[in-house]
Amino acid sequence: MAINASTKDLVSGGLFVAAGSYFALEALNYDTGTPFRMGPGFMPLLLGGVLVLLGLAVAATGIGKPDKEEQLAPSWRAIVLILGAVAFFGATIRGLGFVPVVLITAFASAMASRLNAPLFSALLAVGLTVLCTLIFKIGLGIGVPLVGPWLGQ
Numbered sequence: 001m002a003i004n005a006s007t008k009d010l011v012s013g014g015l016f017v018a019a020g021s022y023f024a025l026e027a028l029n030y031d032t033g034t035p036f037r038m039g040p041g042f043m044p045l046l047l048g049g050v051l052v053l054l055g056l057a058v059a060a061t062g063i064g065k066p067d068k069e070e071q072l073a074p075s076w077r078a079i080v081l082i083l084g085a086v087a088f089f090g091a092t093i094r095g096l097g098f099v100p101v102v103l104i105t106a107f108a109s110a111m112a113s114r115l116n117a118p119l120f121s122a123l124l125a126v127g128l129t130v131l132c133t134l135i136f137k138i139g140l141g142i143g144v145p146l147v148g149p150w151l152g153q
Contacts, residue, residue, distance in 0.1 A: 009062020016055025024048030081112040097148030098137055103129045 023044050030041030085108040093101050106128040110121035136142050 004064055004066050006062035006065045007067050009065065010059050013055045013057070013059025013062065016058060017052050018055075020048045020051030020053075020055060022048070024052065075112075075114075077114070078112040081108050085109045085112075092150075093144055093148075095148050095150040097146055097151065098142075098144045099129055099133060099146050100148070100151065102132050 025048075027041040027044035027048055030044070031039035032041040032045055033039030035042075085105045088108070089101055089105045103125050106125035107121050110116050110124045111118070116124075133146070137144070137146060
């Protein structure tokens with residue numbers, strides 16, 4: 001007899017349960033303390049338990065809901081642009097500097113979706129670059145130059 005369930009929901013729920021169980025069991029190696037005097041294992045144990053409960057809920061929603069959608073071909077454009085953007089960021093952050101690398105990476109990542117126009121992707125990249133500069137460079141003071149030595153700085 002075949003099971004009438006969503007494979008995606010069952011696998012996702014199982015992964016959540018496995019990850020949550022692992023973290024909760026590892027947290028037992030530390031002192032958990034009490035809710036009023038928490039030890040180093042308290043939050044990992046609590047969050048592991050929450051993740052297990054979420055996994056069970058996700059798996060339960062998949063029971064009785066068969067997979068209906070057809071398998072789609074992978075979006076090679078998205079895969080190449082996202083992975084390429086991450087590799088580009090890691091390889092050039094010190095040489096190009098923070099602002100150019102975030103701008104190019106955000107633009108390439110936004111263009112991974114066929115729904116985004118180049119103008120929208122450019123505006124999104126500029127906004128994200130300004131936000132990241134304010135948060136990471138000015139707020140947190142990371143040690144990466146705004147414009148790197150490859151661009152004459």
